[in-house]
Amino acid sequence: MTRPTPGAGRFAPSPSADLHIGNLRTAVLAWLFARSTDRRFLIRVEDLDDRTHDDVARRQLDDLAAIGITWDDEPQWQSRQRQRYDAVVDGLAERGLVYECYCSRKDILSAPRAPHAPEGAYPGTCRELGAVERAARREAGRPPALRLRTDTGEYTVTDLVHGSYTGVVDDFVLRRGDGVPAYNLAVVVDDAHSGIDQVVRGDDLLASSPRQAYLAGLLGYPQPVYAHVPLVLNAEGKRLAKRDGAVTLAELGVPRAFSLITESLGWPSADTAALLQRFDPAELPREPWMYQLV
Ligand code: GLU
Secondary structure, eight states: OOOOOOOEEEEOOOTTSOOBHHHHHHHHHHHHHHHTTTOEEEEEEOOSSOTTOHHHHHHHHHHHHHTTOOOSSOOEEGGGOHHHHHHHHHHHHHTTOEEEEOOOHHHHHHSOOOTTOOTTOOOOTTTTOOHHHHHHHHHHSSOOEEEEOOOOSEEEEEETTTEEEEEEOOOOEEEOTTSOBOHHHHHHHHHHHTTBOEEEEEGGGGGGHHHHHHHHHHTTOOOOEEEEEOOEEOTTSSBOOGGGSSOBHHHHOHHHHHHHHHHHHTOOOSSHHHHHHHOOGGGOOOSOEEOOOO
């Protein structure tokens, strides 16, 4: 009898800076959610924007290992998968689901919006342009971005922390004007490609999940289950950043960082194996962790 392939969870850092204690806490939680449900755990380096930051990415991997996170398979590097994303965009374009957009960020922010549309949601300016108009725009300006032609205003996902969550699905970008695949596209394609069926990440990305799940549906991919976990905030109540100081493993040392993380979760433990024994998603703190070194 063949056993069904187990699903997988993942952590997907962008190599823009060393991981800080908030990123590490999210990584530990993603690992706990996956391992406590007998899933595999994978790491993906989201370096489409930061391709030159290999050294940062390698330090991030070292830090994840040092804090006791284990993973299966070699980490994936998004910058090495460009053809994969291009093929998916081509397939969507063949289905008539892609259009060129000539708008700048400023154009989008200043365009009239539907009454409940959040700031930055695409108002559809370039959606119905005719061929002549498109040719003129292409001639006049920068290379266009490619957007997905969506047919829903919103979409609902299941989140293990937030329950049923409904959010906006606008005609979001698939490929930027500079040719770089957009975050929402790359995440969906890579998660499906790696058999990831559980997405645990910071709750700053909760609002992106309806777009991503909608796109997964369009592509015939299974929908992952989500868990958007509370972020870590600095003393001013703002999202923690490296510049806050005393936040990286190099600054804190592994034992200190690990005990700060496990205490903030309410599960003080000696190591990740002990932590896994104590992990209970129902007890996960729902409030952001106010990080302050005492
Ligand atoms: N690379 C993203 C970040 O570092 C996370 C993407 C994701 O987990 O979907 O914020």
